[in-house]
Amino acid sequence: MARVNTKQLIVDAAVAVAAQHGISGASMDQIAETAGVAKGSLYYNFASKDALFAEVMRRGFERLSAAIDSAREGVPGEGAPRIVAAATLEALRNNIDLAKLMAAEVFRTDRAWAETMNEARSSVATRLRDALRDAHVAAGNSEQSAERITETAGAAFFGALAGACLDWLLFRPELSLEHVLDEVLTTW
Amino acid sequence: MARVNTKQLIVDAAVAVAAQHGISGASMDQIAETAGVAKGSLYYNFASKDALFAEVMRRGFERLSAAIDSAREGVPGEGAPRIVAAATLEALRNNIDLAKLMAAEVFRTDRAWAETMNEARSSVATRLRDALRDAHVAAGNSEQSAERITETAGAAFFGALAGACLDWLLFRPELSLEHVLDEVLTTW
Amino acid sequence: MARVNTKQLIVDAAVAVAAQHGISGASMDQIAETAGVAKGSLYYNFASKDALFAEVMRRGFERLSAAIDSAREGVPGEGAPRIVAAATLEALRNNIDLAKLMAAEVFRTDRAWAETMNEARSSVATRLRDALRDAHVAAGNSEQSAERITETAGAAFFGALAGACLDWLLFRPELSLEHVLDEVLTTW
Amino acid sequence: MARVNTKQLIVDAAVAVAAQHGISGASMDQIAETAGVAKGSLYYNFASKDALFAEVMRRGFERLSAAIDSAREGVPGEGAPRIVAAATLEALRNNIDLAKLMAAEVFRTDRAWAETMNEARSSVATRLRDALRDAHVAAGNSEQSAERITETAGAAFFGALAGACLDWLLFRPELSLEHVLDEVLTTW
């Protein structure tokens, strides 16, 4: 019989429920109901609520990293920031629930999965930093000067994209992706 | 005897506790203990936990708006983005607990105080947008073209500042404010 | 208003419920219902189920020790074993629920309250040992030879009393206390 | 291939796990893991957890009864109490896990296997009573007077042995079996 993947069912339900009420406000009861499985099954597949959401965050950032990597392939340096920004916005738009979760949790340092999330966060910031460096060099600057662009700039870039994206999707959904992209990239 | 302001005592305790464990994880018990008052006093001074945190968020954004306003006074258009960015970073640095709370809550749409917070968020974004517009005009562009800079750009600007600031304070506290500012402003 | 002592209410209910189903089988729900208080009140008055039963056991052994002490006052050495045995049987009979609990738990070494219970167990065994020593000396033996009677003999004495008492009360309630006492004291 | 007896494997694991955490605290999961079989196998071999522990208790008391019977063979009346006491202590010492279980469960009247256990308990008490009666008669008393030694005395004797044995093994393991025996038999 074509067995469904129970783990994936649960992870998806966890994202959906937590997007509405936050992780603390997402009850295992409601997650189970949303997933269409018994509550006990959550604990058969994940050791705890913490472990479940660690997996949720891991998969979320992984998807984002993959989207960025895939976008950069074969793109010349000067176009890198726009193309990765577009890919990031696209990924966030397609997973807005996950985006809200990530925005809310990314700077919590008290979570059981803080370490996991930190690595994921850092890997996204590094990818964005690299895109910025590529453009910097393509604009005629030296490799050395590019090294002054650090992960902090990557974090700022990600913050700008996340801030714009959520403002867009939650409050101004009529805008086009291209327009949002322009506002992020050209104004300062 | 110099009477302390019980309300302020409680708000401060609420910020401190919630910064550690998030708002959901902040128990009224712990807030009362931290504030040094009995639990009943919380309910004497605030109608509910929601009302307490609505006040917390309101005061937080108010402080931020005031900091930005005060920074812009008498600053010519071209310098506006940098000066408001510096003021924002400074304000976030001085209230890092509040900054973490605001980052975690700003895109939650299910909170009882969502409306309050939305206005506050919007007012900050608008102030940042205006600084960007001033610089745009000061750079020789028309007022009309400046109107294409919307609140979404303000949200992106705020997201960049918040992302950089938390990355800085949580993971790279050795950097200087000026350095962080440069990374935010010059890289794209 | 003549406030009832909630703590005592809860302890009594805990003893009653645990006597029926053992400590593990005694649910906090049922204890609360039996005590006529809300479940939350259990946790307002005791930190945990473990803490509650630590208190239960402490009070139980304390009562037993007090009964033994009170019985020995002014009794000459040769009569000591019988009088303390009678007092012990009496105390167990009057608190048969507690007696069953103590019998079931006294040799568990994994409980959170094992230490507490151990001290209490030891203090009872010591009292019984002293009664045996007194009789030994009163029978004309030297103090030195009496020291060969150790706490282990006290434990054996207590085991004999508990074994006889529970056999009596659970399976042969028609016997008199004096008869049971005779069977314990004269048969070997 | 030398097939192992799965039932025995499970019973042994059940004893080991329950000795640590009590019967209520022994989970079928942990028993299965300890036995090295899948959880489903427990239910293939035993109808329920209750049935499994009924079997555990039955085998435990059976072993004890057999040890006592074997000890009394060919021993004259006056030596009977000491020899059966020694056999009992020896059996308990060799199965201390089982001894702790039996001590904790022997007076529980709510278990599904209470009936089973009661018979077993009674059969041990009867055997001990008979040893006491034999010695009584061998000491020159009439058969009739010996009949005043009832099962209650047997229960007391067993209680004394169990109490001394557990005190010995758990808290004073340096003592010799002979020493413990002396303390039980000669002090009152």
Add this chain to the structure above:
DNA sequence: TATGAATGAGGGTTCATTCAT
């Protein structure tokens, strides 16, 4: 103005049991 004992709904988690394989 302030207190803290009491509440009860709802939280995360465990676990004996079932059943399709």
Add this chain to the structure above:
DNA sequence: CATGAATGAACCCTCATTCAT
């Protein structure tokens, strides 16, 4: 003969809230 994914009732515990003082 054996397995292990799945279940759901029941567990211990937390906590926002109330109210008599």
